[in-house]
Amino acid sequence: xxxxxxxxxxxxxxxxxxxxxxxxxxxxxxxxxxxxxxxxxxxxxxxxxxxxxxxxxxxxxxxxxxxxxxxxxxxxxxxxxxxxxxxxxxxxxxxxxxxxxxxxxxxxxxxxxxxxxxxxxxxxxxxxxxxxxxxxxxxxxxxxxxxxxxxxxxxxxxxxxxxxxxxxxxxxxxxxxxxxxxxxxxxxxxxxxxxxxxxxxxxxxxxxxxxxxxxxxxxxxxxxxxxxxxxxxxxxxxxxxxxxxxxxxxxxxxxxxxxxxxxxxxxxxxxxxxxxxxxxxxxxxxxxxxxxxxxxx
Amino acid sequence: xxxxxxxxxxxxxxxxxxxxxxxxxxxxxxxxxxxxxxxxxxxxxxxxxxxxxxxxxxxxxxxxxxxxxxxxxxxxxxxxxxxxxxxxxxxxxxxxxxxxxxxxxxxxxxxxxxxxxxxxxxxxxxxxxxxxxxxxxxxxxxxxxxxxxxxxxxxxxxxxxxxxxxxxxxxxxxxxxxxxxxxxxxxxxxxxxxxxxxxxxxxxxxxxxxxxxxxxxxxxxxxxxxxxxxxxxxxxxxxxxxxxxxxxxxxxxxxxxxxxxxxxxxxxxxxxxxxxxxxxxxxxxxxxxxxxxxxxxxxxxxxxxxxxxxxxxxxxxxxxxxxxxxxxxxxxxxxxxxxxxxxxxxxxxxxxx
Numbered sequence: 001x002x003x004x005x006x007x008x009x010x011x012x013x014x015x016x017x018x019x020x021x022x023x024x025x026x027x028x029x030x031x032x033x034x035x036x037x038x039x040x041x042x043x044x045x046x047x048x049x050x051x052x053x054x055x056x057x058x059x060x061x062x063x064x065x066x067x068x069x070x071x072x073x074x075x076x077x078x079x080x081x082x083x084x085x086x087x088x089x090x091x092x093x094x095x096x097x098x099x100x101x102x103x104x105x106x107x108x109x110x111x112x113x114x115x116x117x118x119x120x121x122x123x124x125x126x127x128x129x130x131x132x133x134x135x136x137x138x139x140x141x142x143x144x145x146x147x148x149x150x151x152x153x154x155x156x157x158x159x160x161x162x163x164x165x166x167x168x169x170x171x172x173x174x175x176x177x178x179x180x181x182x183x184x185x186x187x188x189x190x191x192x193x194x195x196x197x198x199x200x201x202x203x204x205x206x207x208x209x210x211x212x213x214x215x216x217x218x219x220x221x222x223x224x225x226x227x228x229x230x231x232x233x234x235x236x237x238x239x240x241x242x243x244x245x246x247x248x249x250x251x252x253x254x255x256x257x258x259x260x261x262x263x264x265x266x267x268x269x270x271x272x273x274x275x276x277x278x279x280x281x282x283x284x285x286x287x288x289x290x291x292x293x294x295x296x297x
Numbered sequence: 298x299x300x301x302x303x304x305x306x307x308x309x310x311x312x313x314x315x316x317x318x319x320x321x322x323x324x325x326x327x328x329x330x331x332x333x334x335x336x337x338x339x340x341x342x343x344x345x346x347x348x349x350x351x352x353x354x355x356x357x358x359x360x361x362x363x364x365x366x367x368x369x370x371x372x373x374x375x376x377x378x379x380x381x382x383x384x385x386x387x388x389x390x391x392x393x394x395x396x397x398x399x400x401x402x403x404x405x406x407x408x409x410x411x412x413x414x415x416x417x418x419x420x421x422x423x424x425x426x427x428x429x430x431x432x433x434x435x436x437x438x439x440x441x442x443x444x445x446x447x448x449x450x451x452x453x454x455x456x457x458x459x460x461x462x463x464x465x466x467x468x469x470x471x472x473x474x475x476x477x478x479x480x481x482x483x484x485x486x487x488x489x490x491x492x493x494x495x496x497x498x499x500x501x502x503x504x505x506x507x508x509x510x511x512x513x514x515x516x517x518x519x520x521x522x523x524x525x526x527x528x529x530x531x532x533x534x535x536x537x538x539x540x541x542x543x544x545x546x547x548x549x550x551x552x553x554x555x556x557x558x559x560x561x562x563x564x565x566x567x568x569x570x571x572x573x574x575x576x577x578x579x580x581x582x583x584x585x586x587x588x589x590x591x592x593x594x595x596x597x598x599x600x601x602x603x604x605x606x607x608x609x610x611x612x613x614x615x616x617x618x619x620x621x622x623x624x625x626x627x628x629x630x631x632x633x634x635x636x637x638x639x640x641x642x643x644x645x646x647x648x649x650x
Contacts, residue, residue, distance in 0.1 A: 090629070093629065101440070101441055102381075102387055103628050105441065106581065106628045107629065109389070110582075110623075111625060113578065114618050114622060117615050117618035120615075121618075227574070231448075231453075234445050234448075234449065235449065242441070267460065268460075269457060269459075269461075273453050276449055283438045283446065287442070
């Protein structure tokens with residue numbers, strides 16, 4: 001009994017805390033994906049690479065001397081602008097086409113390949129370390145967590161709450177939710193839909209950029225980091241329900257726990273496979289995901 | 298507006314969307330669907346076949362092997378086209394079957410048997426079962442989910458292969474022997490001879506192409522196309538779309554698996570990247586470049602892209618960027634591919650007085 005308790009305390013609990021932190025950051029990436037799908041019905045396969053660009057932008061800005069705090073503010077804005085450019089130039093012209101779901105998926109896929117290669121040209125294939133703004137370890141009840149990770153958790157949760165507040169408690173959010181249901185009705189009230197779409201992309205991609213900055217001191221940055229994260233983010237969005245805000249958060253926290261706890265007992269690569277099997281299971285039982293779409297209900 | 302052959306994979310129709318589907322347009326689409334103009338296609342096909350048949354006389358062994366690689370990529374592209382052009386399913390993970398077949402075939406040649414036919418049998422069986430299971434889940438999930446599931450499946454397989462020591466991990470498997478293939482009593486194909494290898498793959502691909510064309514010209518193909526164009530109405534005609542899509546999916550998987558079956562014999566090794574997104578992506582790019590829904594287009598595209606890459610590769614390392622750029626340009630400006638462009642040019646010329 002003693003053994004079990006100390007096992008839970010010293011092995012399982014730290015792993016769960018770690019998974020909570022990863023889950024919160026994962027939720028940021030998933031939120032952007034799900035918002036963009038909910039409003040535009042565009043699956044942004046370049047989203048993982050925007051997260052990657054966020055990491056590299058942090059690395060570059062730190063090199064230019066903005067400091068970590070400067071990067072934390074600037075990177076989401078920069079990545080948001082990149083996302084806006086993608087929407088303006090690439091996706092907007094395709095939205096009117098009848099086959100927009102397919103063509104935008106293909107387009108963002110192509111963009112994702114290009115971004116990854118651009119990152120390799122500019123920064124090389126090596127892994128770059130990004131310095132955390134503070135070191136140190138916080139301990140509570142004999143469980144020790146690097147202080148920076150707690151900071152990541154705090155910022156991620158704050159961003160999640162802010163997003164919820166924005167969407168469900170403000171006028172902008174009301175417009176977003178209405179657009180998800182019926183864009184032409186929103187347009188007939190005199191609200192320019194292209195700005196709504198632009199805002200969605202800026203905000204969603206900005207969140208991916210934020211996740212990139214936050215996680216870069218933990219995982220370092222490398223060209224394929226976005227690609228690796230994307231599969232996980234899509235599992236999250238599928239389990240939570242494509243286009244669901246609450247679903248993205250809940251599923252991110254849940255799947256991160258599944259992966260974190262499973263990798264205690266099985267090799268990490270099988271833990272990832274397990275997450276994927278959970279996704280398949282949800283697809284079989286509830287093909288539209290666990291939660292309702294933005295704007296519905 | 299451009300007439301595209303890329304089917305919509307299930308975006309929810311927007312309420313009050315501007316009407317862009319008059320009966321005339323519908324009819325036009327239905328007539329064009331799948332095969333543009335069979336006669337033109339046949340000419341393109343025959344010319345290509347003639348070029349392919351005499352090609353080894355002029356190309357050195359490097360180019361012959363490159364051509365074999367193009368033909369093998371063509372199998373994956375063909376399978377993408379069957380799914381996208383006929384069933385309206387966008388698969389971003391067709392390399393899963395290419396890689397699966399390649400690994401099975403490599404493992405069997407290394408440890409079990411040298412018999413090509415036995416290996417083929419095992420590959421067909423395993424790929425069949427695997428594609429039935431994945432296909433059943435992916436097709437039930439519909440629309441954009443299909444693309445994501447196929448993408449994810451290939452990614453996971455690639456990761457498993459990457460991290461499993463027993464099958465070589467990230468290094469893959471090397472030193473795969475090249476078998477002799479007994480075709481008829483007294484006639485054995487020696488694949489270590491480049492020319493024999495080339496004509497063997499070419500013949501097989503032509504047979505696969507003709508077979509696919511034949512199958513898709515039957516009622517089965519018509520039902521698939523009907524599902525692609527309007528999957529909500531097909532059930533009212535008494536067809537269950539699920540089974541037709543599933544059969545199409547398994548068929549496509551087997552064709553991609555043929556490429557995988559041969560690949561280890563060409564290169565002598567297999568590695569986790571065979572499952573990876575790069576081959577899946579290339580297959581989609583190649584179909585897009587050639588023209589989706591033509592069956593011939595993907596083969597044309599595959600030859601063009603493979604040789605283009607080889608040329609680019611001698612100048613720059615940046616394959617991905619070039620692939621991505623080609624992708625973007627074709628999606629935005631030439632959605633009906635090179636064959637579609639050729640057709641439009643031909644139509645315009647004929648219309649001129």
